[in-house]
Amino acid sequence: MKPRASDKNELEEPSNKVCKDIETVALVVKEAKADFDLQPVILDEVRPDEVLVEMKYSGICHTDIVLQQGLLPMVEFPAIFGHEGAGYVRSIGSAVKNKDLKVGDAILLSFNTCGSCKPCKSGHPAFCWTHAQVNHNAVRTGDRSTPARMKDGGQGVRSQYFGHSSFAKMSVVNEKCVVRCPYPDKMDIYCPIGCGFQTGAGTVLNVLKPTKDDSIVVFGLGSVGLTALMAARYLKAGQIIAVDIVQEKLDLGKELGATHLVNSKETPHVTEAINNITKGGATYAIDCTGLLRVIEDTVECLAPQGTAALVGVPPSGKKIQLDPLTFLLDNKKLIGVIEGDSNPVEFIPQLMEMQRDGHFPIERLCRTYPVSRLKDAIHDLHAGKVIKPVLQWD
Ligand SMILES: [Zn+2]
Ligand SMILES: [Zn+2]
Known part of the structure; x- marks a missing residue:
């Protein structure tokens, strides 16, 4: 039986008997x-x-x-x-x-x-x-x-x-x-591969695998969305559509491989805009926001037989609304993807090599802060001034 996801357990007091502290x-x-x-x-x-x-x-x-x-x-x-x-x-x-x-x-x-x-x-x-x-x-x-x-x-x-x-x-x-x-001098930019970067890249490289005949929409251009976009470009996906409310992030998305941009703050009907770009709906869509309305859009913007992948963490206990008849008649799929279906011991080295070959430019996303400036790092993340803040320990 699959164990319950929310099992709580009492914290055992640490044992420090004969250990060297x-x-x-x-x-x-x-x-x-x-x-x-x-x-x-x-x-x-x-x-x-x-x-x-x-x-x-x-x-x-x-x-x-x-x-x-x-x-x-x-x-x-x-x-x-x-x-x-x-x-x-x-x-x-x-x-x-x-x-x-x-x-x-x-x-x-x-x-x-x-x-x-x-x-x-x-x-x-x-x-x-x-x-x-x-x-x-x-x-x-x-x-x-x-x-x-x-x-x-x-x-x-x-x-x-x-x-x-x-x-x-x-x-x-x-x-x-x-x-x-194997590259200690690059640990500052490789360190986030272990969660955010492999989540974005893995969802595209390991799960969706778009080809030149496919279109893919990435909702939310944080570190997950932008690495998903890099991976889609690496696979030469036909159309790569980036959606965000922050124009600077969209501009960065364009530099990193997006073929089309949709500023969802300025676009009243986002799914219609995607429908026009793709001429009938996207093959794939990824939600990197965890926002319920955006999750609904990922499904709505799909072409028949399209697949929407949920990657962002949504709030607990909430519901999304879908039209089940359209979902059925169009043979759509909605899947959850944790950590990009990555096997880290194989996939992280692959992503490091892609970065070294220029196909995974994560150095564009990272900025290092000393641990003493943690508050600045979080502030800059919220303000959209940095995509991936990295703390440095000395
Ligand atoms: Zn297991
Ligand atoms: Zn994470």
């Missing part, structure tokens, strides 16, 4: 809506299936702000978030399966999996049936414990969000999250 600092969120607060924390020594990582960079994903606001029901506090990371291996558990991994290796971090369900065993770990629990509960998958506690007072802090919680100078991570990075 590691003192570090992390951005702790003490309760919903509290600030990301740089605090001293103590880490347990790594367990057999864990790796100690010294973080160099942490990408800020919009989901981190949703989490900090307490808007995902399966999240509890205090917690360290951050789910895009890059850094160096500082110690390796005794039973880590990747025998090539060495202390000192540069690595990128991605999502966690159970490793044993049907999708995990068939090469689709992003669709792990326990994705919500093993990633969003931010505790170890086995005994629900956490490797971190506050230095001041000793309270346990959830520190394995996505199996790794990258908003920390040092983090004890699950080995399944670790992908080697």
